[in-house]
Amino acid sequence: MRIIFLNSLEKQQNGTMPHNAQVWIGEEEGIWRMGWNETIAESSTETIWYEGASWSEMLHVYRHQLVIRLSEGFRPVLEGIWDGQDGYQGRGVAQKLLCYSDLHPNEALYSELSLWRRKKAAELRKPPYMIASNRLLKLISVFRPLTNEELMQLPGVGAAKAAEYGQEWIAMMASAAGERPGHFPLDWVDRQIDDEVYRAWVYKQKEAKFRMETERITVRRKIMDEAVRGSNLEGICTATGLQRRELVEWLEVLEKDGYSMDEIIGKELEGMAVEDIQAVWDTFEELGDQLLKPVLQRLYTAEAIEAAGQETLYERLRLIRMRFRRERSYNRKAV
Known part of the structure; x- marks a missing residue:
């Protein structure tokens, strides 16, 4: 097997000996293999991440598995594992606020806002996500804006949304018990988040995204395999775990991509x-x-x-x- 890519990573362990690891990609007779070798003290283990003929599928698995290790604290000895970047793009204001809200949730206020959203969606006959995303409700519950100006400092709140729902949100926050974590403007958040903690959080967000992409690839492959076998909708549902409606949506996507x-x-x-x-x-x-x-x-x-x-x-x-x-x-x- 020809090794066409190899990179080393390390994970520091509170002053003890670091964990060393290597991620590698090899090819033999048109079959791609990819794996992860990890060494702790003198013990070494190898995990095969992928073996198959699809380069694009392998890359999806690579990104998904690698970002899991990065979120666990592994860092590359040499940069370049993400086409020249390691996937960490600094500390944007919106990302910092989202990170803080994930690390310091206010579950009681978030539940109250979620209940409000369900009632508002039923009243307006709109899907709940069109009123406010989960992330926006989490931001409001954590930072608790008390004026329209404060509310509009949160990412995801524009003039239209503030005009439509802002007064209700502000009233709910004003009547909430307890102290706010800090005052507006929210520039203090940057000083509250350790850089390495933030970096791990970013990788966890990427891991969730890549996991979904990998799952979609797996489902797509199963559908195609069952189609080749001549299965009907019920058989494919059994093989993939999809509901019939979900499967028909998948068939529409495959048709659009050129598969009959x-x-x-x-x-x-x-x-x-x-x-x-x-x-x-x-x-x-x-x-x-x-x-x-x-x-x-x-x-x-x-x-x-x-x-x-x-x-x-x-x-x-x-x-x-x-x-x-x-x-x-x-x-x-x-x-």
Whole structure:
């Protein structure tokens, strides 16, 4: 096996002997292998992080596994493990505030704000995330702004959001028990966070991001493998742990990326009459394929929707839409 990349890392242990480690990437006959060797005292262990033919998949695993080690305190002996950067980009103001709020949470106030958001979302008929993100509620609960000017110093609060919800937030903070951790402006936060603690926090944020990316790659590969085996939707759901709706969304992504899911679609539409499929097709031609609700309402009565199940009908529409969009794309290319 040819080693094409190697870097050494160290982790200091409170004045004791450091842990030494190496991350390496090798190639043999088109197969990539990647691993982590760690030495503690005289004991050495090797962990294989990846073995396969996909370079891009290996890079995702590399970033995910490496950032876990960086968040644990390992530091590279030579820079360059992140294409010339180690992923730590200094101490931005917004990042520092987010870090402090994670390290010093106010769970009681955060729960109160979360309950307020649920009620407000129901009242306005909006998804909760459109009213305020979890991170914004955490920032408000920790720093407890008491004026509109203070509120707008928090990242994620602009003039529109402050005008819409600011007075309610400020009233909740004014009535909260206990002292604030510090006054505004929040420049004192920078002095409160140890640089190494902040660095580890940044890596943990990256680790969560890379973990999600790695999980998506794993799910994508499982879907493709099951498609090759000729599995239907139910079989793929069993293999991947996805719900049917999630899986259909994945099929739409794969279709958009150029992979034909027609065999799976065909299996699911076998019990649907040809004339019913054609009726859906014609309705897409007439109304367009961006919104499914108008198509559903044009094709089915309320009684028919209740009898068949709305989720089942939407699933069929989405499967037929994939075929519709593929054929339309072919026709455009032909022209």
